[in-house]
Amino acid sequence: MDSHEELMHLADRYWDTRLEMSPTAATMLGERRFDDRIEDLSEAAESRYLTAYRELLDRVVALDPAGLDQQDRTTRSLLHTELAGAVDRLSWRSLEMASDQMAGVHAELLTIAPQITAPDPAAAAALVQRHRQVGTMLDQAVERFRAGLAAGRAPARLTLERSLNQLDGYLDSDLTGDAFVTLEGPADWAGEEAWRAELSQVAAEVIRPAFRRYRAALADELLPAARPDDKAGLCWLGDDGADIYRRLLHEHTTLPDLTAEQIHRTGLAELESLRAQYQEIGARQFGTADIATIFTRLREDPELRYRDGDEIMTDARAALSVATAEMKNWFGRLPRAGCDIVPVPEFLEADSATAYYFPPPADNSRPGSYFVNRHQPTEQLRYETASVAFHEAIPGHHLQLAIANELDHLPRFQRQSFANTAFVEGWALYAERLADEMGLYADDLGRLGMLGGDSWRSCRLVVDTGIHAMGWSRQQAVDFMIANAPVGENHIRVEVDRYVAMPGQAVAYKVGQLEIGSRRAEIEQRLGNAFDIKAFHDVVLGSGSVSLPVLRELVATL
Structure with missing residues (x-):
């Protein structure tokens, strides 16, 4: 042959x-x-x-x-x-x-x-x-x-x-x-x-x-x-743990030379760059540019919390609806499969993430499923729902993974594998920012939710490496995130425990987002007015789940 x-x-x-x-x-x-x-x-x-x-x-x-x-x-x-x-x-x-x-x-x-x-x-x-x-x-x-x-x-x-x-x-x-x-x-x-x-x-x-x-x-x-x-x-x-962590960082980022120390420094730099964005939007929304005041308001204002789980589901459905209507203006290739919104099973709620997604199977026997966690609704924050929906569903995971599943000309592993975490999760985090370009956030409060999500993922670079490479305690990680992301403490504790459970996985989000954003910026600068956002997105999503080195090769053809 x-x-x-x-x-x-x-x-x-x-x-x-x-x-x-x-x-x-x-x-x-x-x-x-x-x-x-x-x-x-x-x-x-x-x-x-x-x-x-x-x-x-x-x-x-x-x-x-x-x-x-x-x-x-x-x-x-x-x-x-x-x-x-x-x-x-x-x-x-x-x-x-x-x-x-x-x-x-x-x-x-x-x-x-x-x-x-x-x-x-x-x-x-x-x-x-x-x-x-x-x-x-x-x-x-x-x-x-x-x-x-x-x-x-x-x-x-x-x-x-x-x-x-x-x-x-x-x-x-x-x-x-x-x-x-x-x-x-x-x-x-x-x-x-x-x-x-x-x-x-x-x-x-x-x-x-x-x-x-x-x-x-x-x-x-x-x-x-x-x-x-x-x-x-x-x-x-000891040495066994250090070796395992190096392997997991490579596995999840697909960048073999990226060290824990580099990832840690990148996280600190990203958190610093977000401060000006909080100040600009916070001044419009709350009338103050003081970061501590903005964070306190986001965490503690009772009007920004849900009353019950039904409200969470309603807001998630609204975000998915507006994104579904707008996606055709930003993507040339669209998924055939639909996306359902489903509550996380009650017995899993307390120890599960805020949301997660399952793509449609190859036989299309069911649509994609975006799971929403309704646990302790009065502790959940209204302004986070939109950015999470855009991450998990459209233009995030559903758009990405349903399209991959429908690329019939590619081998099955390219269509169905989730091995390249930095690409899969990096795209979803990129999608949270893209949603703002698409006009999907209803107001500045939703944009603050977007910034909160970005802070949270930037904190991951610092906290994951802090825990697994630098010996941080659980409480040290929690305290760092409380100081640097406007996320509720209960949510932060669940997240920190997730980073302990899945070493290296959480850093892939921001590493992938930065890679996709960097490649897009380079191409926009090179092509100027000839840059086509639909063409860029179609190339990024047109080969299934890819490693970051392969992504660089693909977008270089534009």
Whole structure:
């Protein structure tokens, strides 16, 4: 076969291996071949997949790019990045530390469960078989956590406390509303009643007992050995922790030479640059340019807080509506899939982010889903809702990921992968600022929400590196964010705990936003009046999820 055919073959091999390794994610993507399976978290399985990824990586490296066109060279570069990342993550045994409240084994199961659907009777039967294997999966996870403890990889106490809260919320919930029982089934199906009864039986006899065993292991084995709040960062694990953090920064930013110290300094500089913007908009909105007064007003004015969860949902829907109407003026390529707004399941609210998004699957069996957290509505701030909606939905993640899913001429991994965090999250943060250019913010209060979001992401550069590279305590991180972002303290505490749980992930937002903004500024300066914002956006979003080095190559063609 020629170079193009070989590349497409390797891309398919990689993605099939990835889906086989992550059957739950495959179902979410609309790939139903693995519905009767669940993730195998054993060391033996990990070793098999590591071998498979290394063999594929060697073949991609050996593939001569001279025989490829520009699109194929982009694919080859991205495939190399993803395979190298997969090899790296498996090599340092990340599963040994996957007990946290964000990306932990239990957290992903509970978060994804409400999104799973069974479009036909065959899928419904297959998913019952998957549910019967939940116990094996959770037991394997516990064995991996024990191996991590034996290797000196004690988790942070605060992440375990939040995980236990999640698990208690699930185990205390009524079985009739269990997400493993209430998943959407085939339409007008005569077998639904018997199927629901079987799902309920499996949840009661297999799934919930497995979650109880898992909870007991976290509480009785991991919690006593956990790192205290003043030693929450990876650096407190010594050389192993420092090495893991370097790997994670590379994984999430896709920039191998970017150091924790550079990221920390960039965050401090970004926070300083935001001060003038607060002063300008704050003077118009509140009649003062004093930063401390502006922050206090944003945090403490009772008129800026919600009364109930319904108000949050109403404002989120309004923001999505205005963005949907305007997007055609800024993008040449538009997604075919719609975007639904859905409340975060109640049992996950207390320990989940303000919002999150799931893209539509490849089979378009459901639209994209923008999840809104209604937890403690009187603690949530009205002025933040619009910028969050623009980040998660349009022109942010929904526009980006739904378009990627519809790029039928590209290999599946380019359309469906989320491996390049800095691009995926950088785009969404860029979208918050773009929304102001698009005229989507209704007033200066919404713009202050946009600035608050930017401050929050700039703080992440400082706090994430502070915790994991410089030994900051949990409280030191909280205090820094209170001083530098007009975000409520409760929200800040949840966020800081997220950074502890997912080292390096949070810095990717600002790193990616700065990269996209920098590339756009360069092209605008070069092209002058010939610059076309639709063409720029279509190039940025036209190759799926890309690494930042590949993004530079793509936009250089404009």
